Amino acid sequence: MHLPLLNIIDTVRQLGWGGAFELLRNGIVLGSVYALIALGYTMVYGILKLLNFAHGDIYMVGAFLGYGVLSILGGPLAPTIAMVPLILLMFLGGMLGSGVLGVVVERFAYRPLRNAPRIAPLISALGVSFFLANSALLLTHGERFNYAMYQLGGDPNTGLPGPLNQPAFSVAGRPVTVVQVLVVSTSIALMIALTLLVSRTRLGKAMRATSYDREAASMMGIDTDRVIASTFFIGSVLAGAAGVMFGLYIGETYYLMGFLAGLKAFTAAVVGGIGSIPGAMVGGLLIGVTEAYAAGYVGGQWSDVAVFGILILFMLLRPSGLFGAKTIQKV
Amino acid sequence: MKKLSIVAMLGVLAVLATAATGASSATNALQAPTGSAGLANALVTCGTTRTIGIAYPATGPAASIGQQQFRWAQFFQTRWNKAHPKDKVKFVQGDTKLPDTAAALAVAHQFASNSSILGLVGPAGSQEVQDTVAVFKSAGLAVVSGSATRVLLTRSVGGDQRETPAGYFFRTVPNDGQQGDRVASYIASKLKKKRVYIIDDQESYSQGLADQVESNLKAKSGYTVGRDHVAQTVSDFSSVITRIPSNTQIVYIPWQLPPKAQLFYTQLRAAGKTATVFGSDGTFAPGTFTGAGSYVSAFPVDFNSKEIKAYRAAHGGQDEAFGLPTYSAAIVNAMAIMKACKNGTASRAEVRTNVKNIKVPKAASLLGFPVQFLSKNKGKQQGPGDMGGTADFAIFKIGAGGKYTRVG
Numbered sequence: 001m002h003l004p005l006l007n008i009i010d011t012v013r014q015l016g017w018g019g020a021f022e023l024l025r026n027g028i029v030l031g032s033v034y035a036l037i038a039l040g041y042t043m044v045y046g047i048l049k050l051l052n053f054a055h056g057d058i059y060m061v062g063a064f065l066g067y068g069v070l071s072i073l074g075g076p077l078a079p080t081i082a083m084v085p086l087i088l089l090m091f092l093g094g095m096l097g098s099g100v101l102g103v104v105v106e107r108f109a110y111r112p113l114r115n116a117p118r119i120a121p122l123i124s125a126l127g128v129s130f131f132l133a134n135s136a137l138l139l140t141h142g143e144r145f146n147y148a149m150y151q152l153g154g155d156p157n158t159g160l161p162g163p164l165n166q167p168a169f170s171v172a173g174r175p176v177t178v179v180q181v182l183v184v185s186t187s188i189a190l191m192i193a194l195t196l197l198v199s200r201t202r203l204g205k206a207m208r209a210t211s212y213d214r215e216a217a218s219m220m221g222i223d224t225d226r227v228i229a230s231t232f233f234i235g236s237v238l239a240g241a242a243g244v245m246f247g248l249y250i251g252e253t254y255y256l257m258g259f260l261a262g263l264k265a266f267t268a269a270v271v272g273g274i275g276s277i278p279g280a281m282v283g284g285l286l287i288g289v290t291e292a293y294a295a296g297y298v299g300g301q302w303s304d305v306a307v308f309g310i311l312i313l314f315m316l317l318r319p320s321g322l323f324g325a326k327t328i329q330k331v
Numbered sequence: 332m333k334k335l336s337i338v339a340m341l342g343v344l345a346v347l348a349t350a351a352t353g354a355s356s357a358t359n360a361l362q363a364p365t366g367s368a369g370l371a372n373a374l375v376t377c378g379t380t381r382t383i384g385i386a387y388p389a390t391g392p393a394a395s396i397g398q399q400q401f402r403w404a405q406f407f408q409t410r411w412n413k414a415h416p417k418d419k420v421k422f423v424q425g426d427t428k429l430p431d432t433a434a435a436l437a438v439a440h441q442f443a444s445n446s447s448i449l450g451l452v453g454p455a456g457s458q459e460v461q462d463t464v465a466v467f468k469s470a471g472l473a474v475v476s477g478s479a480t481r482v483l484l485t486r487s488v489g490g491d492q493r494e495t496p497a498g499y500f501f502r503t504v505p506n507d508g509q510q511g512d513r514v515a516s517y518i519a520s521k522l523k524k525k526r527v528y529i530i531d532d533q534e535s536y537s538q539g540l541a542d543q544v545e546s547n548l549k550a551k552s553g554y555t556v557g558r559d560h561v562a563q564t565v566s567d568f569s570s571v572i573t574r575i576p577s578n579t580q581i582v583y584i585p586w587q588l589p590p591k592a593q594l595f596y597t598q599l600r601a602a603g604k605t606a607t608v609f610g611s612d613g614t615f616a617p618g619t620f621t622g623a624g625s626y627v628s629a630f631p632v633d634f635n636s637k638e639i640k641a642y643r644a645a646h647g648g649q650d651e652a653f654g655l656p657t658y659s660a661a662i663v664n665a666m667a668i669m670k671a672c673k674n675g676t677a678s679r680a681e682v683r684t685n686v687k688n689i690k691v692p693k694a695a696s697l698l699g700f701p702v703q704f705l706s707k708n709k710g711k712q713q714g715p716g717d718m719g720g721t722a723d724f725a726i727f728k729i730g731a732g733g734k735y736t737r738v739g
Contacts, residue, residue, distance in 0.1 A: 011574065014576075015573065015574070019573055022569075022573045022602075023570055023573055026567070026569040026570050026573065027570075029569075030567055030569075134390075137390055137394065141394075141398050142389070142390060142394025142395050142397065142398050143394075143395050143398070144395050144588070144590035146590060146593060146594070146619075148597075150597035150600065150601060151597075161597075161600060161601055165597075165600075165601040167603075175602075175603055177601055249567075250566045250567050250594065250598075251566075251593075251594050251597060252566045252590060252591075252594055254395070254590075255394075256391070256392060257566070260564055291570070292569070292570045293570075295561075295570035295571055295574075296570040296571075296573045296574055299559060299560060299574075300530070300559055300560055300561035300562065300565065300568075300570070300571040300574075301533055301560040301561065301562060303562075303565070303570070304562060304564075
């Protein structure tokens with residue numbers, strides 16, 4: 001009889017160090033995407049104590065906007081401009097569009113409920129989530145769209161990959177592709193930018209003050225409505241970037257993609273300590289790496305079980321999350 | 332007196348209203364049902380437009396293929412109504428939200444109690460058929476699916492009993508047993524590859540096919556067959572790809588969603604693995620699954636037929652061939668209803684009897700074979716409700732530029 005544990009040990013042995021690195025690489029890339037989405041959850045929670053369940057759908061919209069820019073500029077098989085400006089424009093379109101959407105959602109779905117019982121904006125968030133997902137369904141007829149970055153700059157006749165899927169370097173004989181480097185480095189750059197914004201700028205100071213005590217901040221002359229709108233804008237910009245990054249790396253965009261990714265990012269925010277920016281980053285990476293190792297060593301069918309198992313464990317053993325108790329930095 | 336005349340007038344109005352309601356309902360159902368069970372034999376006045384229910388995933392993760400099925404049904408409706416102005420059909424839609432079988436069940440109850448529905452196209456998934464067929468049976472409706480391919484739906488195998496009552500389930504696609512045999516035989520005898528890795532997407536359709544191919548290959552000597560699973564919601568296959576041994580020659584992915592097959596193909600290549608990808612009819616989608624060098628099993632469609640060309644022209648150059656059997660399922664229903672309506676009225680029981688005996692010629696089915704249903708077991712895999720005759724799967728190879736060429 002083959003016990004499950006023996007199967008796992010067998011797989012670990014078969015995959016070796018090279019396989020272990022490959023899984024770590026996969027997890028870090030995916031975790032970078034989760035971390036960016038988780039930042040939006042954590043920022044909004046930090047400032048409003050609201051779980052913005054529409055955030056995953058803003059990520060979905062960002063992915064669609066990036067795809068839209070790609071399509072307008074000729075698509076991956078026949079782009080009308082060079083690759084670098086093409087990708088920059090995709091990010092710009094996805095991030096700006098998502099940012100504006102986040103502000104609109106805050107203005108019309110959450111601000112009128114600012115002083116209502118906490119359950120009201122939560123229900124409103126769920127409503128916005130369904131509204132966005134179903135609007136996307138109506139607009140796209142449920143089709144799945146493929147960024148097809150594998151083909152960008154490649155040869156469709158030979159099926160050889162384009163530059164984004166060429167190895168940038170190798171570790172233990174396992175390639176790390178250009179797009180994987182791009183996703184992780186973009187994610188790190190955006191996280192550093194956010195950390196600097198929160199810790200070094202007037203807006204960041206206002207965000208921290210509003211997070212600490214909204215009423216007092218208002219009495220000190222801070223325009224809290226503007227600060228909250230800015231928080232939604234920044235969080236949504238990051239979600240838009242995550243959507244485009246997912247499109248570049250994985251390829252697929254469709255109207256329900258925000259649901260599961262949003263839940264996983266929410267898990268990352270909780271694991272990291274909701275309200276904590278470093279917590280969201282670490283939580284995202286932890287969730288991504290857990291998912292990758294569970295899929296690699298135990299089996300693809302177990303990856304979601306492992307991710308949400310971690311959520312349950314943290315809720316039972318450390319509900320404040322990894323960084324929640326210390327609350328080093330809160331917006 | 333004045334009061335009396337008012338009461339009398341109200342009485343007359345009430346009688347007229349009752350008569351009007353009765354006349355109105357008589358246009359729909361001559362025999363008033365007491366519940367959906369009573370509708371099985373209820374006679375419905377046919378008129379010039381008859382109603383068919385179509386249960387398909389309009390939303391949910393499988394919406395992309397469900398929408399294809401519906402577009403093919405609409406394409407059929409337009410053509411049929413033009414050719415049969417006195418025997419038109421219209422569709423009542425039900426969104427089964429595959430894989431949400433609770434939604435499929437809700438649609439089943441909705442259709443069962445709608446007395447105007449005489450025939451049924453769908454549901455799409457085998458798991459949906461398993462959960463809804465009892466409801467449809469109690470209402471006397473025949474299930475005619477264009478994509479539910481699980482063997483046990485029509486045939487007892489080993490110790491496992493048939494999962495649908497005979498005479499209530501029909502399909503316009505060959506079943507998984509036929510497809511599994513065809514794929515395993517092609518891998519073994521034509522491709523001559525012995526290291527195969529199979530990944531199912533954890534849905535009933537996919538697991539059935541994967542089991543079939545796995546057991547077929549393992550029964551042959553010298554084969555190394557690995558097996559894995561991924562959830563249908565997964566888009567990042569990188570960690571599953573890590574598990575595939577680097578010397579694997581064929582990766583068989585009997586999945587329901589062609590875009591996922593394309594994602595898997597590109598991620599496999601990006602990981603530097605060169606195994607040939609082999610998909611099932613669920614991944615058969617020229618224009619979507621375009622991985623050069625891959626294989627797909629599907630019905631032997633003639634892409635040059637004028638109907639398919641017309642569909643392509645009307646749908647942005649896409650064949651959307653996964654929806655073709657739904658077109659055939661709609662023909663089966665329309666023909667069965669037209670026959671039952673010859674005397675001006677029809678019941679679901681009559682339509683169901685007609686479905687059993689329907690024959691759709693090869694040219695009209697668009698599937699590459701005629702559609703007619705078996706009334707008894709055939710071979711080791713097929714049972715009543717399966718297609719008889721020459722219905723079987725073909726093998727296509729995807730060439731440069733995503734071109735599909737039949738190779739077996």
